[in-house]
Amino acid sequence: MGENATTHHTNSANNGANDNQIGFKSRVSVIGSGRWGSVAAKLVAFNTLNLSSFHDEVKMWVFEETLQSGEKLTDAINRTNENVKYLPGIKLGKNVIADPDLDNAVKDANMLVFVTPHQFIDNICKSLVGKVRSDAEAISLIKGMEVKIEGPCLISTYISEQLGINCSVLMGANLANEIAEEKFSEATVGYRNNREIAEQWVQLFTTPYFMVTPVQDVEGVELCGTLKNVVAIAAGFVDGLDMGNNTKAAIIRFGLREMREFCKLLFSSVKDDTFFESCGVADVITTCFGGRNRKVAEAFARNGGKRSFDELEAEMLQGQKLQGVTTVREVYEVLRHRGLLELFPLFATVHEICSGCLPPSAIVIYSEKKNIFPV
Ligand SMILES: NC(=O)c1ccc[n+]([C@@H]2O[C@H](COP(=O)([O-])OP(=O)(O)OC[C@H]3O[C@@H](n4cnc5c(N)ncnc54)[C@H](O)[C@@H]3O)[C@@H](O)[C@H]2O)c1
Numbered sequence: 001m002g003e004n005a006t007t008h009h010t011n012s013a014n015n016g017a018n019d020n021q022i023g024f025k026s027r028v029s030v031i032g033s034g035r036w037g038s039v040a041a042k043l044v045a046f047n048t049l050n051l052s053s054f055h056d057e058v059k060m061w062v063f064e065e066t067l068q069s070g071e072k073l074t075d076a077i078n079r080t081n082e083n084v085k086y087l088p089g090i091k092l093g094k095n096v097i098a099d100p101d102l103d104n105a106v107k108d109a110n111m112l113v114f115v116t117p118h119q120f121i122d123n124i125c126k127s128l129v130g131k132v133r134s135d136a137e138a139i140s141l142i143k144g145m146e147v148k149i150e151g152p153c154l155i156s157t158y159i160s161e162q163l164g165i166n167c168s169v170l171m172g173a174n175l176a177n178e179i180a181e182e183k184f185s186e187a188t189v190g191y192r193n194n195r196e197i198a199e200q201w202v203q204l205f206t207t208p209y210f211m212v213t214p215v216q217d218v219e220g221v222e223l224c225g226t227l228k229n230v231v232a233i234a235a236g237f238v239d240g241l242d243m244g245n246n247t248k249a250a251i252i253r254f255g256l257r258e259m260r261e262f263c264k265l266l267f268s269s270v271k272d273d274t275f276f277e278s279c280g281v282a283d284v285i286t287t288c289f290g291g292r293n294r295k296v297a298e299a300f301a302r303n304g305g306k307r308s309f310d311e312l313e314a315e316m317l318q319g320q321k322l323q324g325v326t327t328v329r330e331v332y333e334v335l336r337h338r339g340l341l342e343l344f345p346l347f348a349t350v351h352e353i354c355s356g357c358l359p360p361s362a363i364v365i366y367s368e369k370k371n372i373f374p375v
């Protein structure tokens with residue numbers, strides 16, 4: 001890894017830290033095995049096989065569960081080379097090895113890919129403290145954030161602080177099922193200050209059908225990926241109310257504007273250009289038309305808000321997890337705490353609808369009466 005990767009670590013295991021020498025091959029572990037986690041493993045495994053600077057094998061940590069057949073998910077993945085529950089029908093690559101033991105899955109790895117629903121990252125990081133290599137680099141593909149008493153915390157920051165390692169991010173217009181079928185798409189790597197590390201992540205993820213661009217704006221890239229899920233829920237309400245494409249386009253525009261304002265509220269360093277990368281406008285578009293948050297929000301609105309998101313998620317997604325409902329609650333808390341709810345009417349209304357305080361049709365009232373954005 002690059003120079004910075006070995007200089008700033010504090011509380012991690014020191015195993016392998018002297019491997020930074022000629023002939024050293026990177027080892028990659030993927031922490032998470034949902035739909036996107038499985039696709040991420042497939043992308044990475046294609047490259048580790050083809051690039052001499054990586055060990056072929058990619059470990060993929062599996063949150064173990066027992067399938068209806070009685071077989072363990074991990075065993076089924078290793079037997080079929082498919083994630084039969086979260087990504088059936090797609091071969092991951094023979095060099096992907098599923099492992100239900102988190103410590104064992106990260107052991108020896110110097111490149112860690114975090115890709116679990118954001119509500120689980122707290123426990124995962126806590127159990128990894130002291131277990132990862134001191135020279136490891138991490139990347140987060142997680143679209144969400146942590147809100148602590150002290151305030152909001154990016155997932156990449158949380159991983160960095162908990163494990164004492166640097167953490168970049170990869171976000172973008174990335175519906176996992178389409179990338180699994182090798183349909184062309186783009187993504188954005190957000191990095192802090194080490195371009196060399198960013199290039200290594202770009203190399204690890206890039207394939208002929210997956211184009212990755214590095215951007216030195218980790219906060220902007222990550223917050224775009226996080227906040228677009230809130231806009232997707234608003235778009236789902238519009239679809240559930242059969243309000244049409246013009247209304248949806250208006251919601252997307254309002255949403256993008258609130259995303260930009262919220263990003264700059266938290267981090268004045270966020271760059272305007274970031275919103276024109278795949279992680280920005282492109283992800284908002286794809287998620288508002290083809291994402292799971294949109295789909296479940298549509299069902300919520302069609303049911304008049306009478307069936308909860310939890311119930312609909314369990315019924316419609318079979319174990320996959322929505323991020324938008326939790327995220328908008330967290331965003332709402334941040335804004336309420338700072339007395340800024342009135343400046344973010346779309347985000348506030350989405351939360352009030354999700355939590356049952358307003359009916360789904362309030363998204364219309366929002367559009368008509370509350371368009372009071374700051375410049
Ligand atoms: N699916 C996509 O198209 C897509 C695309 C880009 C980014 N993302 C983001 O990637 C992240 C991961 O999403 P995904 O689609 O891979 O997952 P998913 O929603 O498909 O699957 C849920 C995962 O959570 C795991 N899980 C359940 N309970 C758990 C627990 N207690 N502890 C740990 N893990 C548990 C399940 O085993 C499963 O692997 C999310 O932040 C998501 O927003 C998803």
Ligand SMILES: O=P(O)(O)OC[C@H](O)CO
Nearest residue numbers: 172173174175291292293
């Ligand atoms: O299916 P969603 O709503 O979780 O969105 C998936 C991806 O984030 C789209 O880029």
